[in-house]
Amino acid sequence: MGVKRKDGVYGLKGVLILLFVVLMSGCVSHIQTLRDAQDEFNRAAFIENAIKMDPKQGDVVTLGNINASYRLSLKILSDLIREKRADLEKDNLVGVAYTLKALTEWRLGEYEAALTTIRIVKEYPANTLLPRDTAMVEALRGLIKNDQAYAHMVARDYSYGDIKTLLNESLGDMDKGLAVPGAGENLRLYLLMAKLSVLKNWLDLKGDRGIPKPASFNEAAEKQEWCEQAKPVWNHFVAEINRLGTQEAVSLEQGWANRLGMPGACR
Amino acid sequence: MVNTADIIMLGIVSGIRLAEQGRRAYAEATIERELVLPLPNFNPDVTAGVATNYFLGSKHIEENLWLKALYEKVAHGAPSEEEEKEFIVAYQEFKILDDVKNGVIKGSESALSREALVTLVTVRQFARNRSPYPRAFQRVLGSLIEIGIDYFANVPGALDEKSSSGRALKGFLKCIDDLDFAQSSAQELARNLFFAALETIGETPSLLGADDKAEKLIEAVSRGLVKDLRERMEKVAATDLSKQEKFEMWGQLVLRSVLGNAGTTILSNPGTYLGVAGPDRQALVSSVGTCVLDAILDEDSIDLSRLYSRETLDRLIKAALVTLSEYPGLAGVDHKGLQRVLGQVARDLSGAAKVLCPDILPEMMRLILEKSAVNMDLLWPEEFRNNPAKHLLITASREFLEKLSEPPAPGDWWTPIFSKTQLLEIAELVLEEVVQNPEWLVKRATIENTILGDAVEITLASLRKIPPGRISTETGVEVLKAAIKGVALRREFLNRMKFKEEEREALGILLEMLIECILSDQVDPKVRWVLARGEIFRLIAEASLERLAEIGVSQGNLLNLEKVLIQAAEDLRTGKPWKLESFLEELKTLSVAN
Numbered sequence: 001m002g003v004k005r006k007d008g009v010y011g012l013k014g015v016l017i018l019l020f021v022v023l024m025s026g027c028v029s030h031i032q033t034l035r036d037a038q039d040e041f042n043r044a045a046f047i048e049n050a051i052k053m054d055p056k057q058g059d060v061v062t063l064g065n066i067n068a069s070y071r072l073s074l075k076i077l078s079d080l081i082r083e084k085r086a087d088l089e090k091d092n093l094v095g096v097a098y099t100l101k102a103l104t105e106w107r108l109g110e111y112e113a114a115l116t117t118i119r120i121v122k123e124y125p126a127n128t129l130l131p132r133d134t135a136m137v138e139a140l141r142g143l144i145k146n147d148q149a150y151a152h153m154v155a156r157d158y159s160y161g162d163i164k165t166l167l168n169e170s171l172g173d174m175d176k177g178l179a180v181p182g183a184g185e186n187l188r189l190y191l192l193m194a195k196l197s198v199l200k201n202w203l204d205l206k207g208d209r210g211i212p213k214p215a216s217f218n219e220a221a222e223k224q225e226w227c228e229q230a231k232p233v234w235n236h237f238v239a240e241i242n243r244l245g246t247q248e249a250v251s252l253e254q255g256w257a258n259r260l261g262m263p264g265a266c267r
Numbered sequence: 268m269v270n271t272a273d274i275i276m277l278g279i280v281s282g283i284r285l286a287e288q289g290r291r292a293y294a295e296a297t298i299e300r301e302l303v304l305p306l307p308n309f310n311p312d313v314t315a316g317v318a319t320n321y322f323l324g325s326k327h328i329e330e331n332l333w334l335k336a337l338y339e340k341v342a343h344g345a346p347s348e349e350e351e352k353e354f355i356v357a358y359q360e361f362k363i364l365d366d367v368k369n370g371v372i373k374g375s376e377s378a379l380s381r382e383a384l385v386t387l388v389t390v391r392q393f394a395r396n397r398s399p400y401p402r403a404f405q406r407v408l409g410s411l412i413e414i415g416i417d418y419f420a421n422v423p424g425a426l427d428e429k430s431s432s433g434r435a436l437k438g439f440l441k442c443i444d445d446l447d448f449a450q451s452s453a454q455e456l457a458r459n460l461f462f463a464a465l466e467t468i469g470e471t472p473s474l475l476g477a478d479d480k481a482e483k484l485i486e487a488v489s490r491g492l493v494k495d496l497r498e499r500m501e502k503v504a505a506t507d508l509s510k511q512e513k514f515e516m517w518g519q520l521v522l523r524s525v526l527g528n529a530g531t532t533i534l535s536n537p538g539t540y541l542g543v544a545g546p547d548r549q550a551l552v553s554s555v556g557t558c559v560l561d562a563i564l565d566e567d568s569i570d571l572s573r574l575y576s577r578e579t580l581d582r583l584i585k586a587a588l589v590t591l592s593e594y595p596g597l598a599g600v601d602h603k604g605l606q607r608v609l610g611q612v613a614r615d616l617s618g619a620a621k622v623l624c625p626d627i628l629p630e631m632m633r634l635i636l637e638k639s640a641v642n643m644d645l646l647w648p649e650e651f652r653n654n655p656a657k658h659l660l661i662t663a664s665r666e667f668l669e670k671l672s673e674p675p676a677p678g679d680w681w682t683p684i685f686s687k688t689q690l691l692e693i694a695e696l697v698l699e700e701v702v703q704n705p706e707w708l709v710k711r712a713t714i715e716n717t718i719l720g721d722a723v724e725i726t727l728a729s730l731r732k733i734p735p736g737r738i739s740t741e742t743g744v745e746v747l748k749a750a751i752k753g754v755a756l757r758r759e760f761l762n763r764m765k766f767k768e769e770e771r772e773a774l775g776i777l778l779e780m781l782i783e784c785i786l787s788d789q790v791d792p793k794v795r796w797v798l799a800r801g802e803i804f805r806l807i808a809e810a811s812l813e814r815l816a817e818i819g820v821s822q823g824n825l826l827n828l829e830k831v832l833i834q835a836a837e838d839l840r841t842g843k844p845w846k847l848e849s850f851l852e853e854l855k856t857l858s859v860a861n
Contacts, residue, residue: 027290028290028293028294031293031294031297034297035297035300038297038300038302041302041303042301042302044305045304045305045388046303046385048305048306049303049305049306049384049385049388050384052305052306052309052311053311053384054311091290091291091294092294092298093294093297096297096392100302103304103305107305109505111504111508112504115508130298130392130393131392131393131394131397132302132391132393133392141512143307145508145509146307146309147307147308148505148506148508148509150307150308150309151308152506158506162507162510166507169509169512182394182397184390184391184393184394184397185394185395186388186389186390186391187304187391189388190304190387190390193306193388194306194307197306197307197308197309198307198309200309200317201308201310203314203316204309204310204314204316204317206319206320207314207315207316207317207318207320209345219323219342220323220324223320223323223324226320244387248386248387252387257366257371258313258359259311259312259313259317260317261317261318261320261321261358261362263369263371264321264362264365264366264369264371265320265321267369
């Protein structure tokens with residue numbers, strides 16, 4: 001009886017392990033693929049951010065690598081969503097996959113595709129999107145508008161007023177992301193930095209002699225308008241930096257302070 | 268007693284359950300994985316724009332002449348590359364000084380390391396300690412406990428039920444058998460933050476019922492608008508999301524408005540809108556929506572989208588639908604007639620509207636459309652159908668609004684601020700007059716103004732001589748309306764005549780006589796107390812204009828009127844009996860001068 005029972009217990013253990021391995025390996029390939037896409041995206045974003053803060057690092061090869069990683073991430077995600085949508089839905093991963101796809105499309109400049117992706121994921125039940133993804137989906141319109149404004153500034157093919165409208169609306173859209181409950185401090189910091197990027201673009205737009213100003217342009221009123229937007233963003237940003245309290249965070253604040261002339265510009 | 272089959276079955280079930288929990292833990296770990304978020308595009312360098320913004324209004328500019336000169340050159344001139352660099356260096360130095368002085372320098376300015384930046388923009392799915400998921404080991408542990416519960420509860424003999432501790436444990440395990448340990452720490456996930464609120468065309472038929480005509484109507488309206496919107500949105504898809512959103516929003520508003528108003532207009536005029544077969548029917552019906560949409564979105568002279576509300580849009584579309592049902596020819600052969608009219612109104616009236624009240628533009632568009640159908644051939648003759656500038660109601664509106672918006676001249680006392688309602692009251696009257704008699708817009712010989720322009724200008728010039736605080740804008744508007752009605756009845760009000768050594772238009776003479784006798788500083792305060800009341804002044808002005816229109820505008824009649832006014836003032840000054848009704852009656856029966 002005792003032996004029999006002991007054998008039974010050993011048998012149970014073996015069956016469990018075997019089943020676990022078999023079931024796991026067969027059912028999680030879509031999860032692994034999603035993780036691969038996340039890795040590629042992170043790799044590209046890592047280099048891109050580094051170049052943004054120090055453009056000297058941005059040689060052609062590096063820029064090509066960024067693009068290639070985003071492109072690869074998008075390919076993985078598109079295939080995954082097409083072939084394993086049901087599995088992603090079952091594991092509540094479909095929100096993560098679509099959000100990442102939309103972000104990748106944004107970085108590749110495929111704005112229409114990014115908006116379509118957002119539209120699709122919003123058709124799912126509300127709990128499909130978790131805090132970070134919800135915030136990014138909400139803020140993505142603003143991120144796109146900023147990049148469109150920046151492209152027009154570089155190409156100088158748009159009026160001052162139209163570019164400013166894009167930048168202003170971009171700030172408003174990013175606020176929707178910031179308002180998402182449950183988002184962590186780093187996400188808030190990211191969105192605030194995104195808003196600071198928009199404000200930097202606005203300053204550069206004002207200072208660009210190649211983009212004619214409208215007849216109604218008034219330097220003092222424009223500065224006041226800029227400060228009305230910039231001050232609350234800056235104060236929120238500094239509060240988040242203080243909350244983090246690290247030396248890196250302080251350096252980050254210093255960098256943005258120099259880039260925007262804050263807080264002195266609006267004193 | 269435990270048998271092998273039980274154990275194998277339990278093993279299989281448990282294995283499946285464990286694998287499921289393992290899979291869920293793996294999926295949740297993937298959901299929670301950190302992402303490095305890329306910043307949007309911007310130029311990280313300190314630029315001249317940053318520096319000029321910093322120095323604008325700063326004391327440094329006032330205190331340092333060299334900096335002021337440099338600032339002026341960078342901000343408003345054409346600086347060399349060296350000068351721009353020098354300006355940016357100056358910014359950096361002054362900023363450090365300011366920051367030190369204000370105690371906002373906190374740390375080193377050393378560039379942020381890549382790794383540090385990445386750490387800061389690496390974002391978790393959930394805030395710290397806010398993950399709704401159990402940890403992976405917690406989840407598996409939960410499953411193991413559940414398996415244990417199943418095992419002990421269902422396999423007889425695994426526990427010694429006879430012992431008190433065994434019985435208690437078994438009862439407890441049975442009682443909690445239904446609980447899902449693995450999910451016990453689950454929290455409610457992010458709430459639903461957005462709604463897909465776009466009302467699709469497919470949902471709209473229910474508003475109007477399943478009638479065959481309604482179906483055709485919806486198809487025609489929707490198709491035209493959708494095509495227009497799609498083309499617009501495609502053009503800006505890659506370059507301007509802001510405009511794309513604006514198009515989408517206005518497309519929806521216009522679609523809702525056209526369909527909402529269609530039931531009372533299009534469907535009650537099916538012969539006009541739906542009687543025509545084929546593409547023409549579609550073009551006529553859809554032209555209302557597309558033309559209004561195009562007029563709102565394409566107008567460069569003024570941003571109409573800021574002026575329209577759901578209500579004003581509804582009224583405009585209703586007017587457009589009614590007008591088209593009365594006069595389909597307004598649409599023109601290319602179905603763009605409506606758009607031409609609206610565009611011209613925006614271009615011609617926006618200047619004056621910006622000064623007076625921008626909100627009147629949508630209402631002016633509506634009024635012009637509403638009144639257009641009444642006398643279309645005269646108001647906008649067929650041969651000018653491609654030139655909306657020749658539309659008489661647009662010309663009339665421009666004429667009187669420009670006069671009303673002219674800034675007061677030095678020495679003018681009465682400087683009214685017209686409300687939207689007052690402006691629309693005047694517009695209603697003026698446009699109605701022009702509909703009745705387009706000759707209002709004939710230019711007078713040797714005079715630049717039209718008859719309408721003259722009437723408004725002379726009236727305003729006279730009213731502006733009223734000492735401040737004597738009449739309200741409302742009273743002034745009523746007098747202006749009375750003057751226009753008077754001129755409508757007797758054009759001679761605009762004839763020049765000599766009166767007390769001065770030659771000028773009869774209308775001006777009359778109005779200034781009223782002001783002189785009733786409102787001026789020379790009038791006895793007791794007289795002014797009675798006659799200068801807004802309502803009484805209005806009634807006197809109306810009665811005077813009306814009577815002179817009847818008996819003729821002559822020097823003698825004006826003198827007679829003056830006598831009556833002076834007598835009334837004298838009666839009031841000396842405390843004699845005086846009654847408003849009798850006085851008005853006296854004015855209305857003023858005798859004709861010989």
